[in-house]
Amino acid sequence: xxxxxxxxxxxxxxxxxxxxxxxxxxxxxxxxxxxxxxxxxxxxxxxxxxxxxxxxxxxxxxxxxxxxxxxxxxxxxxxxxxxxxxxxxxxxxxxxxxxxxxxxxxxxxxxxxxxxxxxxxxxxxxxxxxxxxxxxxxxxxxxxxxxxxxxxxxxxxxxxxxxxxxxxxxxxxxxxxxxxxxxxxxxxxxxxxxxxxxxxxxxxxxxxxxxxxxxxxxxxxxxxxxxxxxxxxxxxxxxxxxxxxxxxxxxxxxxxxxxxxxxxxxxx
Ligand code: ARG
Numbered sequence: 001x002x003x004x005x006x007x008x009x010x011x012x013x014x015x016x017x018x019x020x021x022x023x024x025x026x027x028x029x030x031x032x033x034x035x036x037x038x039x040x041x042x043x044x045x046x047x048x049x050x051x052x053x054x055x056x057x058x059x060x061x062x063x064x065x066x067x068x069x070x071x072x073x074x075x076x077x078x079x080x081x082x083x084x085x086x087x088x089x090x091x092x093x094x095x096x097x098x099x100x101x102x103x104x105x106x107x108x109x110x111x112x113x114x115x116x117x118x119x120x121x122x123x124x125x126x127x128x129x130x131x132x133x134x135x136x137x138x139x140x141x142x143x144x145x146x147x148x149x150x151x152x153x154x155x156x157x158x159x160x161x162x163x164x165x166x167x168x169x170x171x172x173x174x175x176x177x178x179x180x181x182x183x184x185x186x187x188x189x190x191x192x193x194x195x196x197x198x199x200x201x202x203x204x205x206x207x208x209x210x211x212x213x214x215x216x217x218x219x220x221x222x223x224x225x226x227x228x229x230x231x232x233x234x235x236x237x238x239x240x241x242x243x244x245x246x247x248x249x250x251x252x253x254x255x256x257x258x259x260x261x262x263x264x265x266x267x268x
Contacts (some may be wrong), residue, residue, distance in 0.1 A: 004219050005052045007068050007099070007263040008043055011035045015063035016254050020086045021162045023255030035250035039066065042224070042246050042258055049222055049244070054265070056099045064089050067256045068263040069117040069165060071096030074105060075127070075147050077268030080120075083110040085134045096263075105265070108146055114139035117263055118163035123170050123179065125150070126197070130164035132156035132187075152197065154190040160210070161185035165259045167209065168194075169225075171202075171218040171241060178202070178239070180216075180232065182209040202239065208232040215257030224258050 014035045016024050046053050058065055071092060073080045079100040082093040093110070101107045114120065119135035120143055121128045127147060129140040132155045144151040154164065161167035167185035171178040180202035183191045194201065204214055213229025223236050227245035236243045248257055 002220065003050045003052065004046075005054065005265040005267070006046055006217075007054045007056055007071070007096075007265055008039070008261055009056045009058050009065050009068045009071075011039050011066035011251065012058040013060050013063055014066050014251070014254070017063055018088050020088065021255040022159050023252065025253070028253055030253060031250055035066075038246075038248050038250055039261060042248065042261060045224055045244055045246060046217075046262075049219065051219065054103070056096065059091070059095055062089070062092055062095075064254060064256075065092050065095070066251065067118070067254070067260040068096070069260050070115045070163075071263050072100055072107075072116045073114075073120040073122075073127075073143065074100065074264065075122055075149065075266050077106055077266070078146060079105040079107045080114070080116075080143055080146050081108060081110045082116040083113050083139075084115060085113050100265075103265075110139065110142065112136050112139035112142050114143070115163060118165050118260065121164055121168065121170050122149075122264075122266070123172070127151045128154060128164065128168065128170070128179075130154050130156050130167075133159065133162040152193065154193065155187040156185055157187050158185045162255070163260075166212055166215050166255070166257075169214045169216040169218065169223070169259065171223060171236075172220050180204055180214060180235070182206065182214060185209065202232075202235050204235075205231050212252060212255075212257035215259040217258050217262050226252075226257055
């Protein structure tokens, strides 16, 4: 296990004022203090595991900015900016890109709609890229040009799993390129692609996916995931990983979990 560097955004201004995915219901009350406490527990888990956490200043009026994974994709010191599908989140993209430029990353603004690591996940061999709800197929090609890594396009078909990181997690560990995913979240052809590339992947149950158990963060040994995803935790343990449970119930009301809150900063 190597130590990781993550970027996070405190949910100071977290709210559910609009609904851009089926998890969001603006009539359900939000406890911002609880959201901050749960988020702080996640941050402390990372630092407790030896990882570095940087924080970007939250901006009033951007309630989803806590979901840092959507802010960009960062590989080999190169940052590919986001370009959000929905206007409500659009101002987050330049905020993240500015932070990354100031931090010394080689930043590239996006010309195609993409929601960062929400839809672009990195394994040691590939970048797995989703389309269907948020990210445009054209962004996959742009990512391949920029990163020089093979990009595998996958199609999401279930609106509850609107981002790739809600349906698939990269474990980055003992199997070298292991992943866990919910097959039903993908088109039949994409399921065949995943089965060919990852024949020994962990297949998650519908129940574990429905608590966003797949919205997990692995460092090669530990996997930080929803405390509610007990079955997935057991499957991970059987493969030699160490599940680290976290409760992010307040953020789940916006359709986000641990991975959504976490942008990995991969240096050159
Ligand atoms: N409310 C946010 C949206 O729908 C949640 C984003 C969750 N982030 C993620 N990486 N899946 O855009």
